[in-house]
Every structure is written in structure tokens, then in C-alpha cells.
Amino acid sequence: xxxxxxxRIFWEPAPNGTGTYLDMLLSGLVLTIETALxxxxxxxxxxxxxxxxxxxxxxAASWFxxxxxxxxxxxxxxxxxxxxxxxxxxxxxxxxxxxxxxxPNAPFYTAAIGVGLFMSARVAEQTRAGINSLPRGQKxxxxxxxxxxxxxxxxxxxxxxxRIILPxxxxxxxxxxxxTSVAITIGLIELTGEARAMQEFSFQVFExxxxxxVLYLLINIVVVTAMRFLERGLAVPGYISGK
Amino acid sequence: MKQLRVMGLALAAVxxxxxxxxxxxxxxxxxxxxxxxxxxxxRDSSIPFSYLDDNQxxxxxxxxxxxxIVDALKKExxxxxxxxxxxxxxxxxRIPLLANGTIDLExxxxxxNPERLKQVAFTNTHFLTATRFVSKKSSKLNxxxxxxxxxxASSSGTTNIKxxxxxxxxxxxxxxxxxxxxHAESFLMVETDRAVATVLDDILxxxxxxxxxxxxxxxxxxxxxxxxxxxxxxxxKDDPAFKKVVDAATAALYxxxxxxxxxxxxxxxxxxxxxxxxxxxxxxxLKHEFAxxxxxxxxxxxxxx
Amino acid sequence: MFASFxxxxxxxxxxxxxxxxxxxxxxxxxxxxxxxxICGTLIALMRLSGFKLxxxxxxxxxxxxxxxxxxxxxxxxxxxxxxxGQWLTGSSRPIRVGAFTSSLVTFIMFEAAYFSxxxxxxxxxISKGQPAAAQALGLTYSQTMRYVVLPxxxxxxxxxxxxxxxVLFQDTSLVYVLSIPDFLGAASKVAQRDGRLVEMYLxxxxxxxxxxxxxxxxxxRLQTRIAFVH
Numbered sequence: 001x002x003x004x005x006x007x008r009i010f011w012e013p014a015p016n017g018t019g020t021y022l023d024m025l026l027s028g029l030v031l032t033i034e035t036a037l038x039x040x041x042x043x044x045x046x047x048x049x050x051x052x053x054x055x056x057x058x059x060a061a062s063w064f065x066x067x068x069x070x071x072x073x074x075x076x077x078x079x080x081x082x083x084x085x086x087x088x089x090x091x092x093x094x095x096x097x098x099x100x101x102x103x104p105n106a107p108f109y110t111a112a113i114g115v116g117l118f119m120s121a122r123v124a125e126q127t128r129a130g131i132n133s134l135p136r137g138q139k140x141x142x143x144x145x146x147x148x149x150x151x152x153x154x155x156x157x158x159x160x161x162x163r164i165i166l167p168x169x170x171x172x173x174x175x176x177x178x179x180t181s182v183a184i185t186i187g188l189i190e191l192t193g194e195a196r197a198m199q200e201f202s203f204q205v206f207e208x209x210x211x212x213x214v215l216y217l218l219i220n221i222v223v224v225t226a227m228r229f230l231e232r233g234l235a236v237p238g239y240i241s242g243k
Numbered sequence: 244m245k246q247l248r249v250m251g252l253a254l255a256a257v258x259x260x261x262x263x264x265x266x267x268x269x270x271x272x273x274x275x276x277x278x279x280x281x282x283x284x285x286r287d288s289s290i291p292f293s294y295l296d297d298n299q300x301x302x303x304x305x306x307x308x309x310x311x312i313v314d315a316l317k318k319e320x321x322x323x324x325x326x327x328x329x330x331x332x333x334x335x336x337r338i339p340l341l342a343n344g345t346i347d348l349e350x351x352x353x354x355x356n357p358e359r360l361k362q363v364a365f366t367n368t369h370f371l372t373a374t375r376f377v378s379k380k381s382s383k384l385n386x387x388x389x390x391x392x393x394x395x396a397s398s399s400g401t402t403n404i405k406x407x408x409x410x411x412x413x414x415x416x417x418x419x420x421x422x423x424x425x426h427a428e429s430f431l432m433v434e435t436d437r438a439v440a441t442v443l444d445d446i447l448x449x450x451x452x453x454x455x456x457x458x459x460x461x462x463x464x465x466x467x468x469x470x471x472x473x474x475x476x477x478x479x480k481d482d483p484a485f486k487k488v489v490d491a492a493t494a495a496l497y498x499x500x501x502x503x504x505x506x507x508x509x510x511x512x513x514x515x516x517x518x519x520x521x522x523x524x525x526x527x528x529l530k531h532e533f534a535x536x537x538x539x540x541x542x543x544x545x546x547x548x
Numbered sequence: 549m550f551a552s553f554x555x556x557x558x559x560x561x562x563x564x565x566x567x568x569x570x571x572x573x574x575x576x577x578x579x580x581x582x583x584x585x586i587c588g589t590l591i592a593l594m595r596l597s598g599f600k601l602x603x604x605x606x607x608x609x610x611x612x613x614x615x616x617x618x619x620x621x622x623x624x625x626x627x628x629x630x631x632x633g634q635w636l637t638g639s640s641r642p643i644r645v646g647a648f649t650s651s652l653v654t655f656i657m658f659e660a661a662y663f664s665x666x667x668x669x670x671x672x673x674i675s676k677g678q679p680a681a682a683q684a685l686g687l688t689y690s691q692t693m694r695y696v697v698l699p700x701x702x703x704x705x706x707x708x709x710x711x712x713x714x715v716l717f718q719d720t721s722l723v724y725v726l727s728i729p730d731f732l733g734a735a736s737k738v739a740q741r742d743g744r745l746v747e748m749y750l751x752x753x754x755x756x757x758x759x760x761x762x763x764x765x766x767x768x769r770l771q772t773r774i775a776f777v778h
Contacts, residue, residue: 004362018409057488074760075753079732082749090746101437102394102420108741172614182616185725187421194618197422200400202336203362205627212620220615282644287727287737295741299564330646333727336626343630344644424727427740434743456743 028194036177042116047123072121081114085186111183130161170227270482275527284346288427290450291509293318293351297516309350315492327445336401349477365475367493367536374468378440396421406468433514499534569734580655588663613661625654670701707771
């Protein structure tokens, strides 16, 4: 095989002066985690709201929720990121567009918002499934007790729905982490991007990608374990709350 | 069983004797002869070395040189037909694709330097160019230090982005470096004001400025990140037989009058697709190198005479 | 606001976009779905077979593919496939593969993990009575699978499989990272060459949206038609 292996490359200094190649990869890892967390917060916030909207009796709310979910689910994430990053600044008034383009960390914010909204559609679907899987009696009992719709959702329905959908939400969070890698196309140099940069500067293709693979696997293990603890902590005794 | 083994050895001996008479082809030459095809890597937008015209066909100075190499290979291997397959590459995929066998020759605007020579080989130099930056005249950026704290683009996988990264660290400029996938994208960043400047080889910058919607709005810096460095056509390392044929072909081309005509065709005349004329006369160093072709990675070895 | 946009660039490049780009995308989607389904079914069978070692290997493969971002897997296979080819065929140098072949291998291997989970759920949802009856009738394992279990599993999971195919269709756009000319790549090339980012990206978004929308609508209709009560 005509390939020149060099596993010591990780301890050699990177040309961007910030340390070794390993430091480069680790800074990418940090950026991946930061972007994923921001995106996840946006996804949860918007997704929960839209999911609830879809379960309301009002036709308008239901339709809005449906349109929202269909819009974000039927376009590839990459195309959505391009729309936010390339198209939005051009269709806004020139001064706003220019300001958007000159923000120092534009790829980070665009990626967080883009990935967040993309995932929010999926979180909305999970929330809807969770709420719909509750016995009908819950909502009826809440209304009978005199709670308004908002109070019913806040104190009765949503707490149980979230516990039920915690396992699928875990896999959605992992999806979010993986989806941040798509942002290398808009210039966000997160873990996959740093691995690529390392490959370009040092020509050690396989070493760079192996390191990135190992780091992603580590993230996975950490997240799955943490979520398992969370599930156990939040479990309501006597209820089936996943595995 | 013993008889079988003796027969086997005898047959092997006969075959070996037969082979020793024929040419011992190895490596890429063997592959080309056996498959009857060679794969050339071309670039999307390295005007005028290797780029796509209006019909999405690769054309350019380096592409023409490569076709001449193909002719020489045809003659050397005594083939009636040699099929030329074309494979697109970018600055970041060119070296891995050469190493893993997807392409046999990379015909574009690749800088020949000692670091890359650890992974690949280069044939005789076909151009010399220094790394500069282009910006809009309205930004009033004259020197490299003026880029302090700004957003600057470059193409990933190039020596340009590496030099920019190193200068950024060495001079503590705090530049926000935006990597782009291809040269066209790098220039687009400046056109759309996402970056105040883009760092590329000066001949490529000149081509982009000339072909842009408003050439007068741009200025290429006089400050350079590097000395004029050589471009070479890339081939695989550890393949001396193939390199010999390629070197001979390129040397013959550069030394002949045809080489001069080829240079004029791409640098002194109108080129497709928009018919612009780069008007870049051959530099003294390059003229000297054409007379005495060299594949040296050392910029200092290219003198005007 | 839209005055300075030149939507004519879309009309001029329609041929290139659809004949080169969209055919690449659709061919890749179709072949990868087929290949992924076949490999995925095999992996599912490996996991459900009695052999612990096979099950573990299959399980590890699925976990690995599901933990990695598709972009990283695309990079891996693009550079790795020629070496794999060399190792498989025992040739003296890496096998030359084109962009399409390498993308196809990537997507088959990646989607196989997801299809295998779907098929595994499908196979497990078949009541135990079916394979038991097949065995009573004297059918071998492979005959049971081929004539009794898999057809039913496939029919049950068809909507989910088709939804995964729609996801695959959208995921093919990621070959953009290697400048491979699929539909989005073609749109992008035209956009950068002519400086018309807004028009081309909006058009690409509309096309992807239209195709995915129609496909999901079709799947929903199919779901109501083939649903039957056990």
C-alpha cells in the first residue's frame, strides 16, 4: 500500500500556531459540542411548542404545526443551511445583509440556528407522539379539575410526555451532534472540519479520520450514559419509562 | 506430487525467461498498458491552467501539457489507442486521489514544494507564481498587516492557506480565516463581502479579477506571502519509469517552439469562455526554466539567468 | 427586492441541472436504497441468528455506522475504497474507482445500518407462530426466511422503509463536500460560476421540497392502503 503511516503526527505542531494537531482536533471537538448544545436548546424550545400546537383542538394551530414540520422535514439540512447562510443576507435590505455577513462567528450562529430548527421539527413530532400516547383521561381530568388548557399542559400532560419520549429524544440529541458536521460547508470548523484540515496540512488522511471517529464514538458513549442516568433520575415509579 | 512441482517450476522458468525478453513494465506504465486508459485529474476553476468551459469540458494550459504527455506515453508504450479519462479534483482531494490510484496525473495549478514531495512527485515546472491577496479597492488594504483582525478567505488544501495560517500565527494578526472549497468560492467571498480579502496565487487572482463583473473594483496586493514558487504536474511517488517518460515529454515540449506557442495561447490571447486576455508575458525566470526544464521545489533555484 | 435577481439563469441551466445532477442523485438514491436494503436485511438476519459471534459483529457494525456523522463516513470511503478494492482483489495497486462508485459504496454501507434496524423490527414483529408453522411444514431456515418471514416483514415495514429512502434522497446532497456533481452540486457550480447564489439555492430548495413532499404524501397514501388488521 503506497501510504506513508505516521501515528506520531498528533504530537507534531500544527501550522496554525495553536499547538499540536491533537489540540486542533480537540478544539474542533469543543466547537462540535458547543454548536450541538445551542442547536439542541433551540430544537427543544421550538419543537416542544410546535408539538403542543399540533395536539391542540384549534384547526389553525394544528395546521401551522403541520406546515412547520413539513417545511423543515422535506428539505435536506444542507440546503437549509445554505438558505440561512447564503440566501438570507442577500434578500434582506443591504445594510442588514451586510451586518449579517460581517458577524465574526457567523458560521457558528447560522449552524446552531439551522441545525436547531431542522431538529425542532423532529422534536415536535416526538412531542406530539408523546402527548397522544397519554391516556385521554388525563386531559379530561385536568379540565374537570378546572385547569385551563395551558395549565393542563404545563402541570399534567407535558411532564409525563417528556418522560415517555426521553429515549427517542436521546437519539435525536445524538442526531443533532452528528448533524453539526454538515456545517463544515458553511465554514464551521468543528471536529470533522478539523480532521479534514489536519488531513490537508499533514497529508495523513487515515490518522486524522481515525482520531475523529474515535472522538465521535466517545461523545456517543458519554451522551448515552448521561441520558441513562437522567432517565433513571426522572423515572416515575410504577410507570414504564423506556428500557 | 513431486513431478507436479518440478513441472510447475519448469513452467515458471519458461515464463520468466519469456518475460525477461519483453519490456519490464512496472507501476503506472504497466497499469496504462494493461487497461489502455489513463486518468487525468482536472480542476474546476484554476483559470487558465485547468478549468471548465461553458460546456463543462476541462480546458487549460496544464490540460494541454497533459495531452502532450499522453501522446508521448502512447508512443512510448506503442499503443494504438490510449483512452483519456477525466476526473475532477479539488485542492484538498488532489493528493489523496493521486495516492489511492483514482488519478494518474494531476494537471492543474499545484505548487511543488519539499513537504509535498514526501507524498507525491512532480515533473518539470510549468509556471512560477507568488502568493498574494486580492481585495476591493474600497477596503484600502495594502499590506499583509492591514489584514489584522479581519476575515480573510482562501482555498482549503493549498499552500496559500497554509502560508496565511503561518503568517497569521507568526505576526499575531488575529485574522479569521475562512476556508473555501474551490478557488471560485474563495473569490466569491470577496465579491459578496463575506471576506475582505482572499489569498491565492497571483496568476489565479489576476484571472478572477479579469473575469469578474467589475474588474476595476479590485486590487491585487504588491505584498506577497511567499517568493514565486513553481507549479508542476503531479504524479505518484516511487515510480521512476513513469516519471522518466513524463519528464522527457514535458522537457521536449518546453524547449520547443510549441511550448512558447502554448504559453501565448493561454496567457497572451483571448481564452474561453468569456474571451478575456490575461496579457501576462512570460517572466524571465520562467523563460529560463523552459530553456532548461527543472523539477526543483526550491524557489531560489529559478533565476532569470 | 427581487428586481436585481436573474431567474433566467435557472432556465438556462435546466438541462445540466436535471440531466447531470438530478440523474446522479436519483440513480444514487435508487441503487443505494436497493443495496442498503439487501445488506441491511442480511445484517438483521445476522443479529437475529442464534450465533452470538455473528450477532455481536453485526451489532458493532450497526452501532459504529449510527454513531458517525455521514459527512465523516463519506470522507472515509472516498479515500478508502480504492485500498479496500486492492485488498479484496489482491491487486498490486489501489483499484481506480470513480466518484459515483465511491458514493454508492458509502451510502450502501451507511444506510445498511439503518435499514437493518428497520428490518430487524419488522422480522421481530412477525408472530412466532409463522416460523413455527413453517418449521412444522418441513421448510429449512432459508426457505422460511425467503418465503414466509421476509415477505411479511417487508410488507409491514414498507412505509418506514420508504420514509428512510426519502431521508436517503435528502442525504445524498452531502456528497457536496467532495465536489461530487449531484443535483445540489450542479446547482452550486452554476451559482458560483455565474454569481447567482440566491436564485440557484432557492431553486434547489424548492425542487428538493417538492420531491420529498410528493414522496411522503405517496407513502402516507400507501400506508392507509396496505394497513391491515392482524
